[in-house]
Amino acid sequence: TNSPSDELNPQVSPDGTAAVYAGENSKGDYQIFRINLASRKIIQLTNHDANDFDPTFTPDGDILYKSNQDDGYGDIWIMNGDGKSQRNLTPGMSTTEEWKPTAVGERVVFTSRHADDGSMNRQQLAATDELMLLDMTKKTDPKYLTSNDYPDWYSEADPARPGVIAYTSKATIGGSDTIFEMDITQPNPEQKRVQLTDSHVLPGDSSDGSWASNGTLLFANNNNGRYAAMALAGGKIYPLHSAGGDVLSPVAVSSIEIG
Numbered sequence: 001t002n003s004p005s006d007e008l009n010p011q012v013s014p015d016g017t018a019a020v021y022a023g024e025n026s027k028g029d030y031q032i033f034r035i036n037l038a039s040r041k042i043i044q045l046t047n048h049d050a051n052d053f054d055p056t057f058t059p060d061g062d063i064l065y066k067s068n069q070d071d072g073y074g075d076i077w078i079m080n081g082d083g084k085s086q087r088n089l090t091p092g093m094s095t096t097e098e099w100k101p102t103a104v105g106e107r108v109v110f111t112s113r114h115a116d117d118g119s120m121n122r123q124q125l126a127a128t129d130e131l132m133l134l135d136m137t138k139k140t141d142p143k144y145l146t147s148n149d150y151p152d153w154y155s156e157a158d159p160a161r162p163g164v165i166a167y168t169s170k171a172t173i174g175g176s177d178t179i180f181e182m183d184i185t186q187p188n189p190e191q192k193r194v195q196l197t198d199s200h201v202l203p204g205d206s207s208d209g210s211w212a213s214n215g216t217l218l219f220a221n222n223n224n225g226r227y228a229a230m231a232l233a234g235g236k237i238y239p240l241h242s243a244g245g246d247v248l249s250p251v252a253v254s255s256i257e258i259g
Contacts, residue, residue, distance in 0.1 A: 001035070001042070009249060011056040012037075013081075014159075016253050020045070020055040020063055032065050032083075037253065045083030052077075058103040064089075066099040066110075073097040076110050076134070089134060090142065098132070102157045102165065104184060108134045109145065109155040109165055131155055131167060133184060145182075146190045149173050154208055160215035168207040171195060177205035179219055179232075197221075202237055206230070212252035220248050233258040 001007045005024035012019045017037060022030045025044065030051040035042045046052045050069030057063060061081045068074045070088055074097040079086040089108065090098050101110040114128040129151035132142040146152045150170040158164040163185035168177050176199035182189040196217065197206040204223030211217055217232040218240070227247040229240040238258050241247060 007033075009054050010251055012251055012253050013057050013061065014059060019251075020057065020065075022053045022055060022065075032063065034063075034081075034083075043083075045079065046086065054100045056102055057081075059105070064101040064103060064108060066101070070094075074099050076101045076108060078136075089136070092141065100154055102155045104157045104163060104165060106135065106137045107184070108136060109157070109167075109184065110134070110142075111153050111155065112142075127151065129153060145184060148190070150175075156210050158211045158215060159213050160211070166196065166209040166211065166217055168209065169193075171198075175199065176203075177207045179206050179209045179217070196232060197237070202230070208249050210249070210251045212254070212256040214255035214257070216252065216256040216258060218250040218252055218256070220250060231256065231258050 007021050007023045010019050010021040018034055019037060020032060020034050023033045025031050030053055032045045032052045032055045033042055034045055048069055050067060052065050052067045055063050055065040063079050065077050066074045067077045071094045075088050075090045076098050077086060077088050097113045098110050101108050110132055111129050112132045127149050130147060131145040131152045133145045134142040150173055153168045155165045155167040163183050164181055166179055166181045169180050171178055178195055179197045180193045180195050182193040186192055202221060204221050206219050206221045208220040209217055219230055221228050221230050229247050229250040231238045231240050
């Protein structure tokens with residue numbers, strides 16, 4: 001893409017032919033766009049007076065995303081791959097903000113935060129960020145996957161291991177952001193989470209994890225303002241790209257063999 005506005009949150013389709021992202025329309029609202037990676041043809045999928053972010057594909061080609069069009073905070077929505085049949089999956093969560101969904105089979109994992117009513121600062125609010133699990137096959141309320149005193153963000157399903165997600169959290173309150181994985185099909189999955197990055201080994205904050213189709217994990221690392229795209233494969237960390245500006249949300253178009 002090459003436009004004067006921002007394009008954010010790219011995610012690649014399961015077959016590697018297309019990507020979706022959040023971009024500004026002519027009115028300054030963020031909407032969901034889809035781009036064909038071969039032809040570079042772009043189509044706008046959502047179009048309304050609200051903001052949409054964090055699009056991602058489900059295994060069958062539908063698109064999950066965050067939209068604040070109903071309650072002003074943010075709900076998890078789903079639509080067909082062509083933008084049709086848009087519907088709110090979390091209409092009952094009207095006092096919280098939901099974002100960054102990922103599809104784990106027929107289930108959706110996302111982050112939820114208590115809405116800011118003006119009485120809480122951002123640090124306090126971040127401590128309320130928890131991962132939630134929604135089963136799209138059942139008419140039940142979302143359930144907590146995590147419950148702790150540090151933020152849990154950026155969940156991403158591993159296509160190579162059904163039920164496994166990576167997400168950003170902290171090993172200790174006030175510590176650096178690090179990436180963990182857990183199997184959401186297990187009882188009490190948070191108690192069995194595995195830490196994948198360590199600030200003592202890779203200084204700075206690590207976040208924005210995204211899996212390649214063969215299980216290589218891409219992520220962003222910020223060490224005192226120096227941003228880099230990294231890869232985790234075979235238990236080892238490899239640098240992919242570094243720059244003086246922000247390097248965010250690396251995603252794989254196909255499998256990545258490193259090491």
